[in-house]
Amino acid sequence: MRGLRDKRVVVTAAAAGIGRVTAEAFAAAGARVFVCDIDDAALADFAAANPTIGTTRADVAEPGEVARLFDEALAFLGGLDVLVNNAGIKGPTGPVETLDPAEFRRCLAVNVEGMFLCTRRAVPALREAGGGVIVNLASTAGLFGFPNRTPYAASKWAVIGMTRTWAMELGPEGIRVNAVCPGPVAGPRIERVIEADAAVTGRPVAEVRARYLRTNSLRTFVDARDVAELILFLCSDHARRIHGQAIAVDGHTETLRTG
Numbered sequence: 001m002r003g004l005r006d007k008r009v010v011v012t013a014a015a016a017g018i019g020r021v022t023a024e025a026f027a028a029a030g031a032r033v034f035v036c037d038i039d040d041a042a043l044a045d046f047a048a049a050n051p052t053i054g055t056t057r058a059d060v061a062e063p064g065e066v067a068r069l070f071d072e073a074l075a076f077l078g079g080l081d082v083l084v085n086n087a088g089i090k091g092p093t094g095p096v097e098t099l100d101p102a103e104f105r106r107c108l109a110v111n112v113e114g115m116f117l118c119t120r121r122a123v124p125a126l127r128e129a130g131g132g133v134i135v136n137l138a139s140t141a142g143l144f145g146f147p148n149r150t151p152y153a154a155s156k157w158a159v160i161g162m163t164r165t166w167a168m169e170l171g172p173e174g175i176r177v178n179a180v181c182p183g184p185v186a187g188p189r190i191e192r193v194i195e196a197d198a199a200v201t202g203r204p205v206a207e208v209r210a211r212y213l214r215t216n217s218l219r220t221f222v223d224a225r226d227v228a229e230l231i232l233f234l235c236s237d238h239a240r241r242i243h244g245q246a247i248a249v250d251g252h253t254e255t256l257r258t259g
């Protein structure tokens with residue numbers, strides 16, 4: 001894709017999952033990349049496999065750690081052109097009256113406040129570069145109601161609200177901001193979600209998985225690669241007029257009701 005070579009890119013929570021595939025795809029496209037994660041073992045594994053990518057341990061929900069992340073990233077990269085706000089946790093599953101307020105707050109702290117903390121540190125550097133791109137990982141849970149997932153749905157609707165707000169604030173300075181809304185990504189995370197759903201609803205895991213597949217018209221889960229390719233496209237020159245959007249890569253979600 002045009003316009004990615006030598007771009008200076010930060011991807012949060014990139015030791016595994018969508019973030020890892022995205023960081024590696026940016027590096028393969030000739031970009032310079034710096035990542036953070038909170039999982040030391042996964043980060044060590046990532047660093048061993050990707051010696052040219054800078055890494056640090058940082059929790060995006062902790063303002064002091066985010067400040068250090070950006071100090072280290074800017075020193076490593078020499079500036080910033082792209083921020084991929086990828087960090088997001090699934091939060092607890094269950095009917096609203098059963099949910100633990102501390103778990104609600106942690107989900108919002110990582111998924112919403114973490115994105116705010118990273119963006120407020122990134123913007124001065126993007127401005128100094130003369131413009132740039134921010135991509136926020138939302139979800140189809142930011143486009144539909146999602147029974148039994150109150151904190152996650154709240155967090156992802158907030159991500160889309162922040163995306164549209166930052167698009168208005170930063171667009172005039174040449175900083176493009178978009179959100180990506182993946183459907184369920186095949187892999188261990190969706191398996192944990194399905195198991196949690198089965199535990200809450202008392203249905204067999206295989207039945208819950210079949211119900212999740214029926215939520216979208218293509219009857220599919222998504223690959224991390226599908227999401228990474230959309231993120232790279234949004235950061236490339238091909239997307240230079242795409243701004244303030246929440247774009248789904250989900251096989252066309254019809255509903256998130258699986259009950």
Ligand code: NAD
Pocket residue numbers: 012013014015016017018019036037038039042058059060061086087088089090110114137138139140181182183184185186189190
């Ligand atoms: P994941 O669950 O595989 O986790 C990726 C990494 O995030 C892990 O290495 C973990 O250690 C790290 N992490 C967790 N909390 C962190 C924190 N506070 N600070 C820094 N790192 C942290 O993630 P994923 O499934 O690849 O999801 C990435 C993004 O995509 C998230 O925002 C998620 O909500 C969104 N998303 C995922 C799916 C899906 O099905 N996987 C679907 C839609 C949207």
